[in-house]
Amino acid sequence: MGYRVCLVILMLSLSWGLSGCGGNDDAVKASDFLQQDQSLRDRYQNSTVDIDGEVVDESGNAIEGALVSALGVGSYTDQQGRFSLQNLARKNTLLTVEAAQFRQFQYPLQLQTVMTQQPLPLAPFTLTATNNNEARFLFAGDLSFARRFLDPLDLTPTNEIPADNPQALIRSSDPLPGSRRALDYIRSTLKQADFPVVNFESPVTLNPQTPHSTKEFIYFSLPGSLPALREAGINYVSLGNNHVYDYLGAGLQDTLDYLTQHGLQYSGAGKTPEEAFKPYETEINGMAISLVSATSVSGSRYPELYVATDCIDTNYDPCTPQGGAADLNDRVRMSSTIATAKGDGNFVVAQLHGGAEYTLSPSxxxxxxMTMAAEAGADLVISHHPHVAQGFSYYNGALIFEGLGNFLFDQDRHDTMLGLMAQVDVRDQQIVRARGIPIYLEDYRPRRISGDLAN
Structure with a gap:
């Protein structure tokens, strides 16, 4: 924001100078304006900002003794829950609030504000009490460590592993350091959740010799990237999407094998429809959870489908099943899977991948x-695929996140650079609170945002 102020001043100064250029003696050299602009920038960047705020509980009561910190500066709240942080650098950052018996809270501070706004007022921060009977989910959208993360110009043939590129975030010969950096801005937010989830929209292989023969966009991630997910607290990924089968059966098998080797659970894909539709079931803080994942993008216009099917055309009998993602178009099987999990007393999450791309509301x-999943008994519906954030709704008692957009993805369209994370707290099989956390993909990497961009 300070940069904009400098540019505005520079533009006004240039206009004044040009309008008064009656002769060489009166003309102001361009270098003078550049020096003035640099001086203003330096003055802004060297200035500091103070912030004042308040920390309360969900009932609005002040919380005394909470530690509020940002950029290495900390302060404890007083009896009225008030705090003040002074002389902060003008650098957008995450503010952290910690208090005994409460969940840690983070807020993206926008400190690059106008210099006259001092101190910077903040709305009260509301902390949630810790509860051993609650589980906090955090769902993120589409993720891959592929394509431009490895090759910034995306020129490598789809059946080759990109050569190491000094301009790439991830090096093929050693993927883990760059994969960790890809999550640097968002790792602490992921770790706040009891159960963070991403839609892993990529095969995982070291042998990309079987690319889909007719599909336009195909890519793969390297298995060396996977530990970065575990280190960020992610133990489960959804696979019900239209890219898990980009390298056909061999690539799918590699994907399932590498995820298992690295301790990552999954649902939404398999060697048969039965495997693909099988929910991942676990227990979080005493609650039984079922996670179902499927895609409606089946690849039906191609000879090689993206989805698992009971029978593919062959020249002999009997026909054989094909692996792939769970097919959301199989409404009977999808509804039955959800209803069975619900009948077992589980909290059911349906993760649906489909819809029209680059639209602000679902088709x-x-x-x-989405409503079909809710009618079948899903308690929570999480949707992705359009690559842009969409809305929220309730249907048949289920909370629906209609589209999360991208999370860690290498698209260059401006509308794909804003996304959402869905934070959902569950107690006694019921959703007790939920919020959308806005993110911005900076160089394809997610970071939390606030202010006008978040709105």
Whole structure:
């Protein structure tokens, strides 16, 4: 924001100078304006900002003794829950609030404000009490460590591993350091959740010799990237998407094997439809959870489908099943899977991948599939695929996140650079609170945002 102020001043100064250029003696050299601009920038960047705020509980009561910190500066709240942080550098950052018997809270501070706004007022921060009977989920959108993360110009043939590139975030010969850096801005937020989830929209292989023969966009991630997910607290990924089968059966098998080797659980893909539809079931803080994952993007216009099917055309009998993602178009099987999990007393999360890309609201067919999942008994519906954030709704008692957008993804379209994370707290099989956490993909990497961009 300070940069904008400098540019505005520079533009006004240039306009004044040009309008008065009656002769060489009166003309102001361009270098003078550049020096003035640099001086203003330096003055802004060297200035500091103070912030004042308040920390309360969910009932609005002040919390005394909470530690509020940002950029290495900390302060404890007083009896009225008030705090003040002074002389902060003008650098956007995450503010952290910690208090005994409460969940840690983070807020993205926008400190690059106008210099006259001092101190910077903040709305009260509301902390949530810790509860051993609650589980906090955090769902993120589409993720891959592929393509431009390895090759910034995306020129490598799809059946080759990119050569190491000094301009790439991730090096093929040693993927883990760059994969860790890809999550630097968001790792602490992921770790705040009891159960963070991403849609892993990529095969995982070291042998990309079987690319889909007719699909336009195909790519793969390297297995050396996977430990970065575990280190960020992610133990489960959804696979019900239209890219898990980009390298056909061999690539799918590699993907399932590498995820298992690295301790990552999954649902939404398998060697048969039965495997693909099988929910991942676990227990979090005493609650039984079922996670179902499927895609409606089946690849039906191609000879090689993206989804698992009971029978593919062959020249002999009997026909054989094909692996792939769970097919959301199989409404009977999807509804039955959800209903069975619900009947077992589980909290059911349906993760749906489909709809029209680059739209701000779900298409009618996409929303119809969301309501179908809710009618079958899903308690929470999480949707992705359009690559942009969409809205929220309730249907049949289920909370629906209609589209999360991208999370860690290498698209260059401006509308794909804003996304959402869905934070959902569950107690006694019921959603007790939920919020959307806005993110911005900076160089394809997610970071939390606030202010106008978040709105």
């Amino acid at each position: 009618d067919p996409a929303y119809d599939r």
